[in-house]
Amino acid sequence: MGTSMGRAEAAEMVADVGRMQRATRRARRAIWFPLVLFGLIVLGAAPFYRPWPSSGSGLTIRNVGPVAGYLGGDFIGNAPAWYWLIALPLGYVATAAFLRWHAGRTGVAGRIAPYVAAGLGLFAFLVISSPSILDALGLPTSIGKFLWSNDLAIRGLTPLIAVALGFLVLAWVERSPALAAFSAAFLGLVLLANLYDIGNYFRWAGLSAEDPQSGAIVAGVALLLGGLGFGIAALRDR
Amino acid sequence: MSHPVQHLDEVVHQRNRLGILVVLREARQVEFRFLRDTLDLTDGNLSRHLHVLEDARYVAVEKGYEGRRPRTWVRITPAGRRALAAELDALRQLLR
Numbered sequence: 001m002g003t004s005m006g007r008a009e010a011a012e013m014v015a016d017v018g019r020m021q022r023a024t025r026r027a028r029r030a031i032w033f034p035l036v037l038f039g040l041i042v043l044g045a046a047p048f049y050r051p052w053p054s055s056g057s058g059l060t061i062r063n064v065g066p067v068a069g070y071l072g073g074d075f076i077g078n079a080p081a082w083y084w085l086i087a088l089p090l091g092y093v094a095t096a097a098f099l100r101w102h103a104g105r106t107g108v109a110g111r112i113a114p115y116v117a118a119g120l121g122l123f124a125f126l127v128i129s130s131p132s133i134l135d136a137l138g139l140p141t142s143i144g145k146f147l148w149s150n151d152l153a154i155r156g157l158t159p160l161i162a163v164a165l166g167f168l169v170l171a172w173v174e175r176s177p178a179l180a181a182f183s184a185a186f187l188g189l190v191l192l193a194n195l196y197d198i199g200n201y202f203r204w205a206g207l208s209a210e211d212p213q214s215g216a217i218v219a220g221v222a223l224l225l226g227g228l229g230f231g232i233a234a235l236r237d238r
Numbered sequence: 239m240s241h242p243v244q245h246l247d248e249v250v251h252q253r254n255r256l257g258i259l260v261v262l263r264e265a266r267q268v269e270f271r272f273l274r275d276t277l278d279l280t281d282g283n284l285s286r287h288l289h290v291l292e293d294a295r296y297v298a299v300e301k302g303y304e305g306r307r308p309r310t311w312v313r314i315t316p317a318g319r320r321a322l323a324a325e326l327d328a329l330r331q332l333l334r
Contacts, residue, residue, distance in 0.1 A: 010332040013253060017260050017326065023276050024264035104304060107272030108265045109311070 026238070028108040031179055032231035034095045034115075034170065038163055039223030041087045042216055048079040049156065049213035084159045088123050092116045092166075111173050119166030126162055152194050155212040160190035160219050178233075182226050190219050249294045250325040254279060255287050259322040262297060262314035270310035288312065296321055 096116050103109035127133060134141045152158065164187035171180035192198055199207040199214030207214040250256055257277045262268055274284045291297040296318030300311045314322070 007332060010329045013256065014326075014329050014333065016253065016257065017329075020257050020260045020276060021264055024261045024268070027272065028265050107269030109267045111266045 024108060025175070026234070027106045028103075028110045029174055029176070029234065030099060030102045031170070031174060031176065032227045032234060033098050033102075034091075034167070035223050035227030035230060037094060037098075037227075038091055038167075039220050039225075039227055041091045041220075042160065042163065042223060043220030044087060045080060045083050045159075046213050046216040046220065048083045049211065049216055080156055084123075085127070088159060088162070089120060092119045114173050115166060115170040118169035119162065122162035122165050123159065126158055152191075155194055155215060157190065157194045157212055157215045157219075160193060160215070161187070163219075163223075164190050179230070182230075186219070186222055186226070189222055190215075193219055246328050247321050247325055249290060249296065250321045252287075254283070255291055256322075256325060258284075258287060258291060258312075259296065259314060259318055259325075262312060263319060263322060265313075267300075267311045267313040270312065273312065291318065294318075294321075 096112055099110065099112045152161075164183060167183035167186065168180065171177075171183050189198075193215030197211075197214070198218055199211055202214060202218060207217060250259060254277055258273055261273060261276055270281075270284065273279075274281060277284065279287070288297060288299060292299055294317075295315055298313050298315055300313075302309055302311070
């Protein structure tokens with residue numbers, strides 16, 4: 001081979017590689033969009049969550065309707081379940097459409113399929129593992145209880161876990177440590193919202209302590225703030 | 239032990255072609271004009287480099303239309319990824 005090269009030239013080429021990587025990632029990323037969109041979707045779910053029915057010792061599982069289960073329908077009616085069934089798939093479709101448009105505008109198309117597939121797959125898993133669906137399929141509902149402990153599913157906010165895990169996949173696809181850190185923190189927040197009356201921490205903001213609606217509001221605002229942060233960072237990078 | 243320079247691939251070891259592969263590795267596919275602007279090349283120059291890479295089966299080029307606008311999308315192939323990784327390894331070895 002007739003190639004000859006010195007250390008200085010090699011160092012220059014490696015520096016060029018880093019510069020081009022950064023330029024391409026800047027053009028490719030539009031992380032703010034799904035964060036803002038899902039922030040609005042999660043906030044949009046809040047009105048469908050109503051305060052816990054208080055009846056002496058606590059709650060009675062109603063298991064209403066065909067889509068209840070882990071989509072928020074066990075205790076508080078079917079409205080959140082129907083909302084999630086429509087809004088979450090639409091959210092992923094809208095994200096894919098936006099990123100396709102963004103790729104056409106910038107000339108750089110990222111890998112969006114793993115994020116959309118993971119988000120929809122996790123959501124489908126939630127739906128299928130709901131007791132009502134298992135029952136309708138003639139499968140023992142204990143499978144769902146094995147997969148999702150009652151403590152985790154009791155507030156009907158489990159779709160937020162699917163959203164958070166989807167963002168972790170997006171962070172991996174985008175090779176974004178910042179989004180990975182945000183998604184991990186968001187996952188922690190939504191696990192807390194599922195396991196605990198998170199409104200207790202936000203009484204100062206006028207949220208109800210014992211209302212699953214508070215969990216949806218806190219998670220939605222967190223996503224909107226995250227989207228705002230990533231949007232500002234992207235503008236500064238240009 | 240052989241000198242790292244011996245591991246350099248003539249096709250990839252050219253500043254602009256290396257740049258093309260680096261940009262392509264960062265995305266599923268990249269449009270011709272983004273490559274041209276990022277690498278600061280002319281249309282003709284970029285086309286020549288893409289031909290060399292395509293002949294080596296390191297990239298795949300797809301031409302089409304979006305509305306009335308002609309679009310050329312380029313993506314890196316698995317062989318291109320391997321060649322790029324080997325080139326970057328050799329460059330880093332040179333810096334050690």
